[in-house]
Amino acid sequence: MKLLRRKARRQQQDWPEDAVADAVETAPAATEQDASAAAEASGWKTSTTGLAGLARLARLGAWVLIASGPVIGVLALMGSSAPAQSAPKSAPAVKSNASTGPAGFAQLFVGAYLEAGEGSEEKLAPYYSGSVALTHPAGTRSALRTQAMDAREVSSGYWSVTVAVNIAAKSKKGGYSDAGVQYFRVAIQSTGEDKTSGYTAVSLPAQVAAPAALKLGDLGYPTSRGSGANDPASDTAASFLKAYIAGQGELDRYTSPGVHISPVVPTPYTSIKVTGVQDDSADGTSAKVPGDGKRRRLLITVDAQDKAGHSFPLTYALGLTARSGRWEVASLDDAPATASASTPSAAPDAQAPSAPSASATPSGSASPHSG
Structure with missing residues (x-):
């Protein structure tokens, strides 16, 4: 061993200065190679070639997304427009059979009928399309107030309406007197598919008796x-x-x-x-x-x-x-x-729940209480 050491020292002393300089310049390269080898051994090596591959992969993914954009949009639109399996279907519109419209129409018709007369039959045209020939003078009777008392739907879109009218009757001298409350029954039919868009009277009014009154008993x-x-x-x-x-x-x-x-x-x-x-x-x-x-x-x-x-x-x-x-x-x-x-x-x-007590007062009188 001692002989080998002496031989190595003699060889070092015999190296030229240029060889020493070359050795110093190549030392960092060797160090970098050693570090690269260590990184590769530990699994954390990132080379220029690897980075270039990742860049190419990212660019490829971006182009794929751009190319598939229209397809994704069409699929999303189709998905949003298609009805969900669990979504309830909208209920069909319910047709109203309310008698408010026919009752109001009947009141207007009876009022126009009472005030019309010879030469003014056209006043009934908005309510009744049949032919009418009146012989009494217009204004012989007048409706002071009208009120629908009963409205029954006889069949689909067809009502029977009873109207009470407070009538003023014209006398021969030209004045008006109260003729009391009289009752007229009118048949009203709907003219629209939804039974509310319009109405018409199928005949002239019929005067009827007053409805039975409630008993006070x-x-x-x-x-x-x-x-x-x-x-x-x-x-x-x-x-x-x-x-x-x-x-x-x-x-x-x-x-x-x-x-x-x-x-x-x-x-x-x-x-x-x-x-x-x-x-x-x-x-x-x-x-x-x-x-x-x-x-x-x-x-x-x-x-x-x-x-x-x-x-x-x-x-x-x-x-x-x-x-x-x-x-x-x-x-x-x-x-x-x-x-x-x-x-x-x-x-x-x-029996009612007991109320708070108060001072008694004489029978038949009332006084302030503590409430």
Whole structure:
């Protein structure tokens, strides 16, 4: 080993300077080759040839996308326009059979029919296409008001309409007098495919009898108390109505706690007078206020007098509740109760929830409460 070392030192001393310089210049190249070899061994080598290949691959992909753009657009359009399998189909338009149109058309036709006369038959042309020859003078009758009372669809697109008319009849002297309310039945047919685009009368009107009126016995107030002068419930109702339409007193003095009713404004009357009281109580003679929570329905008729001294009859349906020895108005009903809907106040299910107590007042009077 020592002999080999001495030989190597002698060879190094014998190298020329040019050889040493060449060795120094080639050292970096050797280093780069070593680094490249190390990178290749570790799997992270990136050569110029590899980068060029990647660039060519990217350019190829871009051209593929550009070339396939129109095809993708067509496919997307077809996909958006095609109906989804789960999307529900739109429902067909529903044809309306409402009688509002035929009823209004019949009212106009009857009004024109009553006012037409000899020489003015053309006024009926918009409603009736048949031939008409009138012999009475035009304006002999006039329709003051018209109202459709009944409209029935006899068959598809074909209605029978009954019209009530308040008629003014012309006298021989030229003036008009009230001829009362008369009734005419008209046959109306639709002229459009949808049964609402137009109508026509298939014949002239037929005058008919008035419809049967409802019987008063259908109302749910079997007990009559006359003017109710000695009845605490009637007295509370009268005081309430004086405040409600005549501006006499405060409404909350006569209503149950939590009940809010606004008075009529401006005040239309100066005073009222009770002319009749009916209720749903089974005892028409009792004037005693029952225990808390008892309910009672009242139908009260009054004569209301205005500032000019004219009196007008009015009827109100009220619901009352007993509390602390007096009656209080619990509701101003939209309509009088019918016999089928009315329940006698003496029945157990007519009990109302107990209201907060208040100081008792003498029978037949009303005072402020703590509501």
